[in-house]
Amino acid sequence: MKAVVTSSAKFLPESVLSNLDLEKILDTSDEWIQTRTGIRERRILKDPEKATAYLCTEVARQILDKRGISAGEIDLIIVATMSPDMLFPSTACLVQDNIKAVNAWAFDLSGACSGFLYALNTGAQFIATGTHKKVLVIGGEKMSALMDYSDRTTCVLFGDGAAGVLLEPGEDDSHGMLDARLYSDGSGRDNLCMPGGGSLRPTNHETVDRKLHYLQQDGRQVFKSAVVGMAEVADEIMQRNNLTAEDIDYLIPHQANNRIIQATAERMGLNLEKVAVNIDRYGNTSAATIPICIAELDEQGKLQSGSNLILVSFGAGYTWGGVYLKWL
Ligand code: UT7
16 A cells, blocks of 8 residues: 655744845855855744744644644654754654644654655555554754854754655555655764764763754765765666656755755756755755645645656765655
């Protein structure tokens, strides 16, 4: 039994942090950020009392409303995030309680920017086995909580947001999650990480003084691997499923850098009209980028029954992968 997406939703905090705002606090420029990344602005969740669980809860509520079902019908909630409210309990458990999904079990999945694709494929397995009927898969991030706003090499890149989908069994095997190829390579660990706050370097005065509680990235190294990883997995998904560029309705890529997105589209032979892009408005929202794109296309009525979608991502770990999703 294939898992199909029966509903989608997104939630972005209202507060906008533009490149022009960043120019005022950093040695950077709108021109540099737009040329190197494609980002114009990003959203920031300013309320210190709210975090990723809040963003994901808003998404879950919308999905339930749109689908016209009650929270009690949900069997499983998976939240993909690298910015959980706390190391434990999981953000998924907080969402489960917030919406009172009393019959659901819930867990977080740590796959960084590929988290949503990992979670989508994981959720789809529970549908495929027939043991679960309704699985909420959400990618949510409060990336602003991981940023050092004096480090221009990272803080200009990331933003906050969440989005997700509801997975249910399809009527036949022709639609839904048709293929997935997912990869990991932990040798990339030092190029994109948050070194402090885990069991290796628990938070203490020293870790804070050394700013180890902030995201650190060697942008150039990650860029090189991301360009290759995203393009190769997109190519692999196309070949495995005998898809040509004409067959594909939308490429939905992770939104880390417009240049990486364009290189992936080029490798697939796709023109840019078929590529979902929101990095200009939201920056890199990590695990949330791909479901935000899906929710936007869905809201705009651009997804028809049978639309062929290729989802590809690359992120910390390294983690990367591709999914072939045929819209219900
Ligand atoms: O989502 C998870 C996966 N992440 C990615 O896929 C991100 C991949 N990496 C990238 O997207 C790019 O590497 C960045 C956007 C992070 C950086 O772009 P780049 O073209 O690779 O720039 P760079 O790191 O090579 O830096 C070029 C110059 C440097 O100055 P020097 O050493 O040439 O004098 C940087 O100090 O740009 C400087 N720079 C900045 N200048 C103005 C770095 N950040 C900024 C900034 N404003 N915000």
